[in-house]
Structure formats: structure tokens, C-alpha cells
Amino acid sequence: MIGRRRFLRFPVAALLAAGLVAVGLAAPAAAQPFDPETFEAAQAAGKPVLVVVSAPWCPICRTQKPILAKLGADPRFKDLVLLEIDFDTQKPLLRRFDARQQSTLIAYKGRQEVGRSVGETQPEWIESLVEKTL
Numbered sequence: 001m002i003g004r005r006r007f008l009r010f011p012v013a014a015l016l017a018a019g020l021v022a023v024g025l026a027a028p029a030a031a032q033p034f035d036p037e038t039f040e041a042a043q044a045a046g047k048p049v050l051v052v053v054s055a056p057w058c059p060i061c062r063t064q065k066p067i068l069a070k071l072g073a074d075p076r077f078k079d080l081v082l083l084e085i086d087f088d089t090q091k092p093l094l095r096r097f098d099a100r101q102q103s104t105l106i107a108y109k110g111r112q113e114v115g116r117s118v119g120e121t122q123p124e125w126i127e128s129l130v131e132k133t134l
Helices: 004-022 036-044 059-073 091-096 123-131
Strands: 048-054 081-086 104-109 112-118
Touching (some): 036 048, 036 081, 104 123
Antiparallel strands (some): 048 104
């Protein structure tokens, strides 16, 4: 038989979690798969864009993901469009962006490329790159 405390523990935890989401502590935004139409529309609108070249097996990419997600959730970067290119499966896009390896970050302010980084994992340096898009 399940004890009364144990029985109530899970519903209470679920309610607390729902309350945190309700007050705005939801998971940070993540990059969406690269889509040419989204990229071109964001550029035409003058939005800040960060193209992220990553691979699921890449340890540097795994380190970058939570940093980028946190920046994507920052109110300063509310208009930032994060687009992810898969290094293993999207070779034509790698050529288009002249990206030669995974863990490449390419920053755009509208149609202009304003910065590029390869292999960066320092949060403040990645943030500095993203700030160039504003």
C-alpha cells in the first residue's frame, strides 16, 4: 500500500512545476532547424540571426547548446532567430555558409554577416558575438 505522504508527493511536485512555468520560468528557447524561407524572411525584416552549425556527436556543440538557449531566452535577444544546420546531413548549406566544421556560429544583423566563431564555448564570448546582431 502506498503511504499517504508518498501518494501526495507527485501531484504536489507537478503543481509546483506548473506554477514555475506559469510565472515565466519555462525552459529557454532553442535553435530551430534551418529553413531557407525563415532565414531570408528574418534577414529581409532586419532581424538578428544566429546560424548554428552543429552535430549530435560534437562535445563542443553540446556545450554551446545551453549557452545559446539561455541567450535565446534573454529579453535583450527576444527577436533573435536561432537556426541550426546539421553538420552531417546538410552539406549544401555548409557550402552556402562556407562552414567547414561543426560548432560554427555565424551572426547576422539583417543581411550583413557581423561575426563568426568556431569552437567557442566561453559564454561571455558567445554573448559578445550575439550582441553584434543587435
